[in-house]
Every structure is written in C-alpha cells, then in structure tokens.
Amino acid sequence: MINLEKHVVVILPHPDDESFGAAGSISHFRSQGIPVTYLCGTLGQMGRNMGSPTFANRETLPLIRKQELKNACKVLDMDLKMLGYRDKTIEFEDQMEIAQHLKGILEEIKPSLVITHYPNYAVHPDHNALGAAAIKAVELMDERPTVWAQAFARGFKKELGEPDVINDVSAYFEKKMDAILCHDSQAGGIIGPLKNYKELGEEVLQEAKERFGTEEFFTWQFSV
Amino acid sequence: MKPIEVESVQQCLDDFTNKQVYIHVETTNGAYASHFDDKAYNVGAYVRNAQVTFNQAKIVGDGNAYRVGLKTEFGWIYAEGLTDWVIHEGSKLLLAGHDREGRLMVALQISETPFNN
Numbered sequence: 143m144i145n146l147e148k149h150v151v152v153i154l155p156h157p158d159d160e161s162f163g164a165a166g167s168i169s170h171f172r173s174q175g176i177p178v179t180y181l182c183g184t185l186g187q188m189g190r191n192m193g194s195p196t197f198a199n200r201e202t203l204p205l206i207r208k209q210e211l212k213n214a215c216k217v218l219d220m221d222l223k224m225l226g227y228r229d230k231t232i233e234f235e236d237q238m239e240i241a242q243h244l245k246g247i248l249e250e251i252k253p254s255l256v257i258t259h260y261p262n263y264a265v266h267p268d269h270n271a272l273g274a275a276a277i278k279a280v281e282l283m284d285e286r287p288t289v290w291a292q293a294f295a296r297g298f299k300k301e302l303g304e305p306d307v308i309n310d311v312s313a314y315f316e317k318k319m320d321a322i323l324c325h326d327s328q329a330g331g332i333i334g335p336l337k338n339y340k341e342l343g344e345e346v347l348q349e350a351k352e353r354f355g356t357e358e359f360f361t362w363q364f365s366v
Numbered sequence: 367m368k369p370i371e372v373e374s375v376q377q378c379l380d381d382f383t384n385k386q387v388y389i390h391v392e393t394t395n396g397a398y399a400s401h402f403d404d405k406a407y408n409v410g411a412y413v414r415n416a417q418v419t420f421n422q423a424k425i426v427g428d429g430n431a432y433r434v435g436l437k438t439e440f441g442w443i444y445a446e447g448l449t450d451w452v453i454h455e456g457s458k459l460l461l462a463g464h465d466r467e468g469r470l471m472v473a474l475q476i477s478e479t480p481f482n483n
Contacts, residue, residue, distance in 0.1 A: 187483060188412070190396050196468035199367050200390065200475065201454045204483040230397075266397045296401065331469055 147176045151253040151287075152220075153244065153276040155183035155232055155268035157211035158328045160218070161321035163292055164257055166311020167357050168218050169318065178220035179251055181244065182211060183272045186328070188229040194330030194337075206327050214324035217317065223247065233271035237278060240271075244279035253287045256280055260360060263293035263302060277362055290359035305358035312355040319350065367450035367462060370432050372425055375451055378459045379423035379434070382476050389416045389436075390475040391445060415480045418443065431463060434474055445474040 150171050152160055160168065160180050168178050185204040192198040198206050208224070215222040225243070227235065248256070259273035273291060280286050290307055299305075311318065319339065323329050330337050339350045394410035420436035420443065427433060427448075436443040447463035454460050458477035462470050475481065 185483075188392075188394070190394050190470045192464065192468055192470055194468045196367065196450075196464055199452060199454065199460050199462060200392070200470065200473050201458065201460060201481060201483060265401045268397075296404065331467055 146254070147171060147174075148254040149251055150176060150178045150255045150257065151181060151248060151251055152178065153181045153183070153256060153258040153272060155227070155259075155266070155272045156186040156189075156229065157182060157207045157214070158186070158322070158325040158332075159259075159269070161214050161318065161325060162332070162354075163259075164357060165214075165218055165318035165321040166314040166354070167257070167309045167359075168220055169314035170309065170311060172219045173314075178218070179253070180215055180220050180222050181225055181247060182222065183225045183232060183268065184227045184229040185211075185224070186229050189328060191328045191331035193327045198327050203327065207325070210325045210327060214321045217321045217324055227272075230268060232268045232275075235271075237271070237275050240275035241278035241282060244276055245282050248279060248283060248287070252285075255288045255290065257290045257292070257359065260291035260293035260298075260302070263295040263298045265295050280362075281364060281366065286364065289362035291362050292357075292359050302360060305360050307359040307361060309357045309359075310355065311357050312351060315351055315355060318354050322354075367452040367460065367464075370425070370427070370449060370451045370461070372427070372432065375425050375432075375434075375459070375461065378453070379425060379436075379476075382420070382459070382478070383423055384419065384421055385478060386417060386419050388477050388480050389418055389443060390414045390473065390481050391416075391443060392473040393445075393471065395471065396469070432461075434461060443474075445472055447472045448474060 186207045187204045258276040259269040261270050261274035264270050336350050392412035399406040399408045420438045422437035425432050425434045432448045433446040448461045449463045451461050461474045463472040
C-alpha cells in the first residue's frame with residue numbers, strides 16, 4: 143500500500159459499513175500516523191438486526207448503534223462526525239444539498255483521499271445515494287482529493303472490471319474483527335458463527351481471514 | 367422485548383382506544399435479500415408517526431405469532447407475525463415479530479407522543 147496520504151475521510155451511511163468495508167485500510171493509514179475521519183451518514187435506525195439473541199428494539203436501536211459506532215471508531219483510532227441523516231432515506235433527500243453539506247466538511251478537513259461507496263454498485267440504496275453525493279461533493283471542489291469507491295453488487299467486476307486498488311489488510315485482521323465486533327447488535331446477524339472466530343478453530347479462522355483479508359476499491363475517474 | 371402476553375397487550379390496546387395516537391408500522395425482509403439470494407425480492411414498507419385514532423383494537427393469535435387489527439373511522443391498520451412486546455419509556459407500546467435469528471420482520475408501535483430518534 144502506498145502511504146502518501148495527508149488525511150483520509152471515509153464517507154459511508156451506516157455504523158458498521160466502516161468496519162466491514164474499510165477497517166483494514168483505515169488501520170493501515172493510522173499505523174502510518176495518517177489522520178482518518180469517518181463521516182457516518184445515519185445511525186442505522188431501520189436495521190433489522192436487533193442483536194443475536196435480540197437485545198435491541200426499533201426505538202432503542204439508534205442509541206445502541208451510536209455507542210457501537212463510537213466504540214468502533216475508538217478501536218480504529220479515527221475521528222467521527224455523524225451527519226444526522228435517517229437510515230433508508232438518503233436517496234430521497236436532495237442530492238445537491240447532501241453534496242454541499244459534505245463539501246463544506248471536506249473543505250475544512252482538506253483530505254488527500256476520500257473513501258466511499260461506488261454509486262449503483264453498492265447494493266443498499268443508502269450506499270449508492272451517499273456514494274453519489276460524496277462524489278458530487280468532490281467534483282464541486284477546486285482541489286479534489288482522490289476518491290476510492292467500493293463496489294460489491296453481484297457481478298460488479300463484469301461491468302466495471304477489476305478494482306485498481308487492492309489492499310492486502312491481512313496484517314490488520316484482528317483489529318478489523320475487533321471493530322466489526324463492536325457492532326454487537328449487527329455482527330451476529332451478518333457474520334453468524336464467525337462472531338466467535340477465536341474459538342472455532344483453524345478452518346473458521348482461515349475462512350474469516352479470506353473473507354476480510356482484502357479491501358478493494360476503484361479510483362474514481364472524474365469525467366468533468 | 368419479551369414474548370407477547372396477550373391479556374396485557376390487549377389491555378394496552380384498550381387504553382389507547384379512542385385517543386389520538388402516533389403509529390409506527392413496518393415490515394421488512396432487509397435491504398440485502400436479493401443480494402444474498404437472486405431469487406428473493408427486497409420488500410418493505412414503513413409508516414412512522416402517522417397520527418390516528420382507532421375505535422376498536424384486538425390482538426388475536428395461536429400463542430406463537432399474533433395479529434393486531436386497529437379499526438379507524440375510515441379503515442384499518444393491520445400487522446401479522448407479531449411475537450414480542452415491550453413498553454418503551456413507560457408508555458409506548460412496541461410490538462414486533464422476529465425471525466429465528468432475532469431479526470425484525472414486522473413492527474407495530476403505538477404511542478400518545480411521537481416516536482423520536
């Protein structure tokens with residue numbers, strides 16, 4: 143991995159997107175002393191995972207996820223700014239308004255790199271919408287940082303080709319798992335038995351390492 | 367939340383009857399349903415903080431999962447698959463149905479004050 147960054151800003155909509163999608167890369171930047179700031183779009187208010195076994199409900203979930211988010215950011219040693227949007231509604235907001243909101247923050251932080259979701263190839267409508275707004279925000283800036291966009295929709299490589307940024311983050315595997323496991327209300331429902339990867343023997347450990355050992359991104363090519 | 371106790375829930379429903387209340391009603395199978403299974407569909411709907419008054423309310427079920435129907439002046443509010451309940455912040459009735467992994471599939475919530483968060 144190249145380490146020429148001054149400041150990295152991660153823009154993703156849900157508490158846990160940062161841990162599943164970019165914890166290894168974030169850990170790498172932090173290990174080089176590069177500041178990282180997470181702009182987290184929502185509190186995941188409408189998530190259907192309520193802990194496994196269930197310990198949250200629709201009304202307690204936002205506060206629980208806010209605390210989980212803070213804990214994960216502590217593990218990853220990055221700054222956190224919560225953007226205050228509501229889960230599942232980002233695509234219905236005015237995209238330019240969100241872009242201007244993001245642009246204002248980016249102009250203050252002056253990052254050299256922005257990490258976000260690849261619009262239309264990131265499965266969840268919030269991912270696609272916030273990714274599009276983040277790219278729009280950078281497009282509007284006079285001095286543009288590099289943008290890494292993360293895609294994971296079915297068959298994305300057929301349409302987009304191979305990602306040009308492939309980060310081997312196996313060295314940060316444990317830290318990434320620690321960050322994921324901060325999101326206790328979500329982790330069980332998403333990674334199932336991998337939640338207990340430490341107790342499940344070599345085979346499960348290998349499976350987890352394979353699944354979380356690489357983080358891939360496309361460097362965004364601005365057309366204007 | 368805890369498994370639905372039908373008499374207690376019915377009592378709560380009766381207490382909300384003929385009052386102006388806020389409703390949260392929701393169903394979801396998650397935003398990733400068709401990502402993990404290309405034969406599945408993403409389906410969901412929610413209404414948050416609709417202000418209604420119902421004049422009749424009943425919970426019915428077989429001991430595992432329950433249905434609730436709220437009769438209003440011009441129509442109905444309905445939810446099925448409800449398994450658990452809790453009183454939130456002392457006065458808000460939360461009902462939800464969870465799958466065997468504990469994921470929320472359906473919710474019906476009633477309160478005299480708006481749901482915040």
